[in-house]
């Protein structure tokens with residue numbers, strides 16, 4: 652359950668799904684001797700840093716979603732064999748995401764309001780899936796930050812996507828998070844350094860603009 656605002660207004664449900672759900676998986680894995688690969692989030696950080704967060708930085712989430720995901724990480728880490736992959740702003744085929752939503756809305760003549768003041772990583776799901784398979788296949792357990800290289804705001808990401816789609820990028824309007832009146836706090840800065848992947852000798856996923864250029868043609872309406 653990854654909607655920050657629903658989590659903020661319904662903490663019991665957020666912890667039920669995101670923490671207790673994970674805890675049940677961990678208990679089953681402990682009984683059977685299985686390893687667990689868990690997907691977590693940059694939302695475990697406080698967003699106040701002025702440099703990219705590493706895996707050894709302290710997590711101090713200001714939101715219910717972040718706190719539930721951090722508790723989930725902690726329970727996963729009690730297993731003898733585990734992987735925790737922290738990802739950020741997912742986009743890719745097969746599921747609704749902010750890139751596809753923005754391209755569709757602008758393609759239908761609408762406008763999109765996107766925050767300019769939240770800087771993070773973007774993660775193309777096929778790239779993340781390939782890297783997760785590689786890391787898990789290597790048997791090198793641990794906590795990993797995982798995203799495409801480079802950072803961006805949601806505004807930059809969707810604007811670039813709309814431009815790649817050949818549509819009017821002026822239809823993406825930048826906004827300050829505070830103007831958007833959302834219940835959950837948004838992190839000003841959530842960029843993650845992929846230090847653990849580098850130190851373990853893995854190559855990093857390609858820069859996000861390259862991944863976006865692969866993805867956008869897949870979501871354009873067929874002529």
Ligand SMILES: NC(=O)c1ccc[n+]([C@@H]2O[C@H](COP(=O)([O-])OP(=O)(O)OC[C@H]3O[C@@H](n4cnc5c(N)ncnc54)[C@H](OP(=O)(O)O)[C@@H]3O)[C@@H](O)[C@H]2O)c1
Nearest residue numbers: 652653654668690691692693694720738739740741742746
């Ligand atoms: N989306 C992002 O930008 C983003 C950013 C950072 C981290 N993450 C993390 O990446 C992972 C995947 O993200 P996502 O956006 O694909 O998450 P999602 O839409 O919440 O779905 C992830 C999975 O959880 C299941 N699920 C969601 N709500 C549930 C509920 N109330 N009860 C039972 N199962 C439920 C979904 O089942 P169904 O398929 O049946 O709905 C799906 O299999 C999550 O762990 C999320 O915390 C996501």
